Amino acid sequence: MASPSNFRAVYKVVDKQEIDVDVYLPGSRASNNEAHPVIINIHGGAFMLGSSDMINKDQIQDCLSRGWIVLAPNHRLCPQVDLMDGPMRDCRDLLAWTYDGGLQEALASQTTTPYHLDLDHVFAFGTSSGGTLALSLGFGVPRPVAGIFDMYGPCNFSDSFWTSELHQIASKLPPGLTPEFINRVYAEDPVPIRGGVSLEGQAPGAPNFNDPRQAFAFTQIARGSVLKTIYPKGDWDVVDPLRNISASFPPTFIVHGTEDVMVPLSLSKDLHAMLVENGVKCGLQEVPGEGHTFAAKMAVRSRTWELQQNGFNFLQSLIN
Numbered sequence: 351m352a353s354p355s356n357f358r359a360v361y362k363v364v365d366k367q368e369i370d371v372d373v374y375l376p377g378s379r380a381s382n383n384e385a386h387p388v389i390i391n392i393h394g395g396a397f398m399l400g401s402s403d404m405i406n407k408d409q410i411q412d413c414l415s416r417g418w419i420v421l422a423p424n425h426r427l428c429p430q431v432d433l434m435d436g437p438m439r440d441c442r443d444l445l446a447w448t449y450d451g452g453l454q455e456a457l458a459s460q461t462t463t464p465y466h467l468d469l470d471h472v473f474a475f476g477t478s479s480g481g482t483l484a485l486s487l488g489f490g491v492p493r494p495v496a497g498i499f500d501m502y503g504p505c506n507f508s509d510s511f512w513t514s515e516l517h518q519i520a521s522k523l524p525p526g527l528t529p530e531f532i533n534r535v536y537a538e539d540p541v542p543i544r545g546g547v548s549l550e551g552q553a554p555g556a557p558n559f560n561d562p563r564q565a566f567a568f569t570q571i572a573r574g575s576v577l578k579t580i581y582p583k584g585d586w587d588v589v590d591p592l593r594n595i596s597a598s599f600p601p602t603f604i605v606h607g608t609e610d611v612m613v614p615l616s617l618s619k620d621l622h623a624m625l626v627e628n629g630v631k632c633g634l635q636e637v638p639g640e641g642h643t644f645a646a647k648m649a650v651r652s653r654t655w656e657l658q659q660n661g662f663n664f665l666q667s668l669i670n
Contacts, residue, residue, distance in 0.1 A: 359456040361423065361447040362440065367540040369440055372402045373456065374410055374420035375465065385468035387418045387669060388448060390441070390487065390495070394478030394643070397428045397437050397580045398535075398567040401544035405477075408650050412662055418473075419465065421448070424543040425483070428580040429566075431541055433589050441483045442491050448472055449493055473665045475499040477645045478613065485591035488600045497668045498602040499661035501645055502613050506620045507590040512577045518611065520572035522557075527565050534562040571612070595624045601631035603664035605657070607640030635660050 355375055360368045376386065391410065393400040402422040413420050425440035447453065449469060457465045474495040476484035481503020487495045504512075546557070546564040559565045570579045578584070587593050602625055606618040618634060625632040637644065637657045648654040 357456075357460045359453075359460075361452060362443045364426070365540065367543075369424060369426065369543055370402075371421050371423040371444060373453070373460075374414060374422065375457075375461070375463075376414045376417050376419065383464075383466060384417065385466045387416075387468045387471035387473065388421060388453065389413050389418050389473040389475055389665070390421045390423065390444060390448075390484070392423060392425075392441060392474070392476035392480035392483045394476070394480045395427075395545060396567055396571060396576055397433055397479045397482075398570070398576075399427070399545040399564065400479075403544075405480075406645050406648075408655075409475075409645070409662075412659065416662070416666060419453075419467070421453070426541045426543055427545045427563075430536055430538065432583065433581040434583075436541065437479070437483055438486045438589060441487060445472070445474075445487050445491060445493075445495065468669075471496045471669050473497045473499065473668075475501075475661070475665075476503060477501040478503060478643065482591060485602070486589070488602065489591070489594035489596075490588075494598075494600050497600050497665045499665055500602060500604045500618075500621075501658065501661065502606045502610055502618065502642060503591070503604075504613050504617070505590060505592045506617045507577055507586045507592075509617060509620075511614055511617065512574065514574045516572055516574065516612065519568060523565075523568060523572055524559050527559065527569060532562050532566040532569055535566045538563070592621050592624055595621075595628050595630065597628050597630065599625065599628065599630045601664070601668055603633045603635070603661045605635045605637060605661050607637045607642065607644050609639055609641045612642035633660070633664055 358370050358372050361371050362369050391405055393405050402424045405422055410420050423444050426436040472495050474484035474487040481500040484498050485500055488498055546561050557564045570576045604618045606615045622634040635657055637654055
């Protein structure tokens with residue numbers, strides 16, 4: 351059996367639908383008996399778009415160079431399932447799959463190289479909505495992750511920002527996007543686990559407004575109705591990371607651009623303040639001049655790259 355550098359595994363099945371995760375393996379360091387930390391790397395996309403393919407490959411390589419195993423999951427996309435029952439539940443089930451031996455079994459079936467897992471150091475990382483999902487692995491689960499790296503993830507869902515229109519997005523919407531057209535997303539069967547374009551700005555490029563899902567998602571963003579759409583129950587105590595911070599919350603590092611208008615820096619500052627108030631080991635790195643989704647376009651060894659790398663260094667410090 352060959353030893354692949356990456357492979358795809360199924361971590362859960364819902365109504366006969368397979369939900370999968372891309373597993374990336376470190377190289378030559380895997381030949382010894384060291385135990386490998388695991389990091390769950392969750393894509394962004396306003397909980398309605400994106401896929402495991404649409405994450406920064408340089409960040410994956412950074413983690414692999416540290417000897418970590420990287421898990422890049424797909425999850426069911428809103429709005430056919432809500433935030434709790436879809437994306438959040440799937441990511442929490444992936445965490446349980448990792449802890450309960452599912453990852454070890456998948457590794458054994460795919461490679462002859464013996465990978466020893468350091469399950470005391472399972473981390474969560476995500477960008478934008480993926481940051482929120484990473485934070486959700488720190489509460490509401492039997493065994494939280496050991497540390498979290500959140501890049502500009504939405505939080506503080508009762509803030510007035512979340513019902514504000516985003517005119518810079520509205521101006522990009524083409525005319526003629528009727529409710530009948532965009533609401534076709536509700537008829538998609540099964541619930542998609544891969545959605546069109548990435549909000550991180552990666553391939554396949556600009557939004558395709560001929561695709562109902564992409565048109566639907568950008569319309570909700572423009573109207574300030576994302577949260578109402580993805581979690582109509584509005585019970586923020588259940589899903590808002592900020593409302594679930596306690597003294598036992600995992601160590602958390604936040605990275606956020608100073609020019610972000612899609613998820614304002616002030617929201618991450620609110621989260622950081624709550625972490626500090628509860629005595630949680632934490633950090634907040636502001637990245638000057640960067641807006642939302644900068645993770646997709648940053649160049650390795652640039653100043654932006656070095657600043658965001660502090661998040662991975664923070665997780666590394668939890669091991670050392």
